[in-house]
Amino acid sequence: xxxxxxxxxxxxxxxxxxxxxxxxxxxxxxxxxxxxxxxxxxxxxxxxxxxxxxxxxxxxxxxxxxxxxxxxxxxxxxxxxxxxxxxxxxxxxxxxxxxxxxxx
Numbered sequence: 001x002x003x004x005x006x007x008x009x010x011x012x013x014x015x016x017x018x019x020x021x022x023x024x025x026x027x028x029x030x031x032x033x034x035x036x037x038x039x040x041x042x043x044x045x046x047x048x049x050x051x052x053x054x055x056x057x058x059x060x061x062x063x064x065x066x067x068x069x070x071x072x073x074x075x076x077x078x079x080x081x082x083x084x085x086x087x088x089x090x091x092x093x094x095x096x097x098x099x100x101x102x103x104x
Contacts, residue, residue, distance in 0.1 A: 011057040019064050031060040033067075046070050 004012065004026060015031075016024050022033045034051040044050075047070045054060040 008057070015057060015061060015064070018061075019068075022064060024060070030055060031057055033060060033064055043071065046073075 008026060012024060012026060016022075019033070021036055023036060025032045025034075030053040032051060032053045035048075038050050039048040048067060052063060054063055
């Protein structure tokens with residue numbers, strides 16, 4: 001790991017605690033994230049990456065947030081669909097074309 005400034009060490013610690021499923025390292029100026037558990041074939045097909053690099057901590061957090069979104073919507077490690085959300089009994093999805101927060 002490169003010699004990190006106090007600012008970079010603080011960001012690294014915050015990212016590691018926020019994204020515990022990923023190993024975070026800084027190498028040659030690039031911020032790397034590697035999944036502790038490799039994605040399943042279903043997760044890979046949905047777009048989950050096993051590792052990636054970004055030029056800084058803010059870009060890495062943005063990419064990790066995208067990865068969590070894919071995991072929340074997509075395939076789970078057990079191969080079932082639905083991500084982190086469960087269907088609420090009796091709840092109906094909004095009608096097609098509905099857009100929340102449009103002010104209309």
